[in-house]
Amino acid sequence: MYQSPRRLCSALLQRDAPGLCRPPGPRPRRRSPPPATAPRPASPRLLAAASAARGVARCCSRTVYSMGNGTSRLYSALAKTLNSSAASQHPEYLVAPDPEHLEPIDPKELLEECRAVLHTRPPRFQRDFVDLRADCPSSHHPPIRVMQWNILAQALGEGKDNFVQCPIEALKWEERKCLILEEILAYQPDILCLQEVDHYFDTFHPLLSRLGYQGTFFPKPWSPCLDVEHNNGPDGCALFFLQNRFKLVNSANIRLTAMTLKTNQVAIAQTLECKESSRQFCIAVTHLKARTGWERFRSAQGCDLLQNLQNITQGAKIPLIVCGDFNAEPTEEVYKHFASSSLNLNSAYKLLSADGQSEPPYTTWKIRTSGECRHTLDYIWYSKHALSVCSALDLLTEEQIGPNRLPSFNYPSDHLSLVCDFSFNEEP
Ligand SMILES: NC(=O)C1=CN([C@@H]2O[C@H](COP(=O)(O)OP(=O)(O)OC[C@H]3O[C@@H](n4cnc5c(N)ncnc54)[C@H](OP(=O)(O)O)[C@@H]3O)[C@@H](O)[C@H]2O)C=CC1
Numbered sequence: 360m361y362q363s364p365r366r367l368c369s370a371l372l373q374r375d376a377p378g379l380c381r382p383p384g385p386r387p388r389r390r391s392p393p394p395a396t397a398p399r400p401a402s403p404r405l406l407a408a409a410s411a412a413r414g415v416a417r418c419c420s421r422t423v424y425s426m427g428n429g430t431s432r433l434y435s436a437l438a439k440t441l442n443s444s445a446a447s448q449h450p451e452y453l454v455a456p457d458p459e460h461l462e463p464i465d466p467k468e469l470l471e472e473c474r475a476v477l478h479t480r481p482p483r484f485q486r487d488f489v490d491l492r493a494d495c496p497s498s499h500h501p502p503i504r505v506m507q508w509n510i511l512a513q514a515l516g517e518g519k520d521n522f523v524q525c526p527i528e529a530l531k532w533e534e535r536k537c538l539i540l541e542e543i544l545a546y547q548p549d550i551l552c553l554q555e556v557d558h559y560f561d562t563f564h565p566l567l568s569r570l571g572y573q574g575t576f577f578p579k580p581w582s583p584c585l586d587v588e589h590n591n592g593p594d595g596c597a598l599f600f601l602q603n604r605f606k607l608v609n610s611a612n613i614r615l616t617a618m619t620l621k622t623n624q625v626a627i628a629q630t631l632e633c634k635e636s637s638r639q640f641c642i643a644v645t646h647l648k649a650r651t652g653w654e655r656f657r658s659a660q661g662c663d664l665l666q667n668l669q670n671i672t673q674g675a676k677i678p679l680i681v682c683g684d685f686n687a688e689p690t691e692e693v694y695k696h697f698a699s700s701s702l703n704l705n706s707a708y709k710l711l712s713a714d715g716q717s718e719p720p721y722t723t724w725k726i727r728t729s730g731e732c733r734h735t736l737d738y739i740w741y742s743k744h745a746l747s748v749c750s751a752l753d754l755l756t757e758e759q760i761g762p763n764r765l766p767s768f769n770y771p772s773d774h775l776s777l778v779c780d781f782s783f784n785e786e787p
Pocket residue numbers: 509515519520521555579581582583586623624647648649650684686727
């Protein structure tokens with residue numbers, strides 16, 4: 360059975376993350392409920408980031424982003440050229456930050472800007488870390504904090520997902536992006552694994568690189584976002600890590616296959632070296648095919664990903680963390696493949712249950728025209744012999760989520776973020 364936290368510690372005050380400042384003092388509460396309209400203060404930092412991003416996305420002009428398959432596919436091809444095959448061989452060439460983004464941002468300032476934009480919204484949900492240090496060896500190196508999150512593509516949220524109980528105003532990008540950034544800044548992950556990213560070039564890459572992250576984006580080849588009017592390009596997976604903590608050793612962008620056929624789903628796998636301990640590990644992010652009826656397809660995609668990860672980790676010699684929206688409940692075949700793989704993986708969020716054997720009751724909860732959809736689909740897998748989970752961010756309660764479920768005025772995605780602190784076990 361899923362259990363409430365064993366020992367709680369404040370999410371915001373729990374630790375120092377290198378390169379990021381701790382938010383100051385008690386959190387200001389926002390007014391609740393939100394008035395229908397209110398003046399929004401201009402946000403110079405966010406505007407500046409968007410303007411700087413035009414430098415990164417010079418090749419992706421309005422014309423290229425516009426509706427219509429020809430131009431959309433051209434964008435997709437360009438994005439792939441920039442981020443796919445060459446990235447595997449020359450990561451330093453493709454991920455080198457554009458000099459105009461190097462001016463660092465103080466995360467506290469950015470957080471304040473986000474809060475100013477969000478001042479009419481209800482307060483952010485409080486979530487606490489569950490201390491799992493009993494399972495965690497003592498180490499003089501700081502833990503590695505990993506965040507897994509399907510952030511909900513803007514184009515899908517507004518154009519395809521049919522969240523019938525979510526008011527369209529709650530999905531406004533200018534505010535929703537601040538809720539996403541606020542969540543990232545609140546937990547200060549060292550590594551950030553995202554799915555459904557359709558604002559990489561204009562938002563996440565420019566801002567997160569100025570916060571000290573190195574980012575990689577791999578769009579889906581035929582992103583459903585491209586079918587939505589006024590889309591912002593394809594959605595895909597993005598992986599960010601803090602440059603002051605890790606050095607990139609190797610990077611692979613993987614288009615997943617199913618029964619030898621190329622599919623529309625992707626993964627990014629990177630080998631990183633910890634600057635403090637010189638220990639290497641592999642981090643991967645993926646988003647498997649959605650919907651019922653596609654269970655065997657997902658299973659095949661999972662097998663392909665596991666095979667790729669076998670090769671990248673040299674047969675499980677390099678410790679591994681795999682984050683993803685697997686679009687599969689724990690009863691599905693793809694989950695069983697991961698749980699029984701020779702890569703020796705465990706699912707971190709099981710450790711929140713009393714017996715350590717049960718996944719949480721949900722990681723996504725929404726209401727579509729078809730009714731309520733409450734599922735456990737998102738996971739953080741890790742090499743159980745090489746790594747331990749020191750703490751994990753508890754999920755939102757049903758009461759916090761509320762009767763209209765997600766997304767909402769206080770939470771930007773239909774999926775919850777998962778956050779874990781890992782430490783290396785002693786080497787044998
Ligand atoms: N032109 C072409 O030749 C081709 C075009 N395509 C395009 O790709 C699309 C399919 O892409 P694919 O990657 O397989 O998509 P998926 O089936 O994996 O789903 C795409 C997105 O839809 C969301 N989703 C899941 N369930 C529902 C639902 N019931 N209602 C609305 N949205 C849902 C998923 O979110 P979550 O993961 O959060 O559940 C996911 O992000 C097609 O719609 C088409 O537009 C695809 C192939 C070829």
